Amino acid sequence: METAKAIFDPIDHDSVADAVVHQIEAMIVNGILKEEMRLPSEREMAELLEVSRPKLREALKKLEEHGLLIVRHGEGSFVAKLTGTAMTPAFLDLYSRHPEAFYDYLEYRREQESFAARLAATRATETDKEIIRKILARMDAAHEAGDQQASKEADMRLHTAIVDASHNSTLIHMMGSVYELTRRGIFYNRNFLRSIDTAGDELLKQHHDLVDAVCAGDPAAAETAAKAHLDFVERAFRQGSENERRMRMSEKRRILWDRD
Template structure:
């Protein structure tokens, strides 16, 4: 894995590149084929490569061109093991989302706002379950970060939200009336979006900070 990583850092491997056959690669790296298979399995789990079954151009190991869910899966397991406390998650979410408000206010276009409004409209549907509401809630926050134009930030937001989504769903389902809470959350979402659209970044930052802190304050993730 270290040798493959170094080749990536040196610019010798790029998205879409195909690795040599297992026999050729094991000889090139000077490792056994079982060791190589293990390394490739780890890289596949991390979303770095895709191992395709087949021969010729249809098969082999290819470096993926877009980030996968590997980071989110790893983060979710680390959170489950308590590697990061609630305070760490709270502060990280707050910093990232406050930054996103400022950047989205400067860079978001009309298409961004239409899609964000559409998500909020979907979240108003009376037939939604708590699970469905939280899925759309995650999409809203990720889409708002995408409106900054920073691909890495939106991926980090997506990974963080995916990592804590199960706890969010469980917390909602334990509420006596989760729909009442959802209506309050929707009011906050719309106020945040209005602040971004009008360029009122100070108000937007305050709103999103309270949006996150209030959620944690009542025992939710």
């Protein structure tokens, strides 16, 4: 309960329900409560906020009416999907048929993540840094165990944590949408990247460089590390794609030679 209690501040405002609404709205804006995240139970929230359950229900009802929460009977209250879909399924399919668009995606990530890393190096609290270091430790363990799924999850959580540490609400929500596409494998196939010789080791080193710079409070080094990481990803994908193209051409030649 002590850990959960730190999430909410006790309410001492005259308009109790409005104060609850304002606090939860602020947590959504700042990316503490993220899209589709489940809120604590009604009983627990009332205790944490130190308000009556009727006042809490009033606040949750207002948030639901504002489109910020979705109440699922028997399951609880969830933060609504708020950022929308930047691309329709048809457009995503179009992108998948035109791989060159992938490099525009990497270019966008490089600029936004380098900006986020610079801000994080300046603004990250000790708690932010602790979260980032713990995720990196999970990434190390997954890499050592050869667990690609755990490594991929830790990768995305690390980038998300660094963006969160920027304490820029617009950046947090915009990059959250980008990372959701990444998790769905629309633009970024990490397994393909790791299949390239030594890429896995190099990626891990780059993540260590990025975390070291952020936690050391060095904005220039953090920005450089973020850009270097995405530049490497782009070069590796180009190299891997070109190697695949050459292999396909060689296989066609082999088939023709075998027919003669």
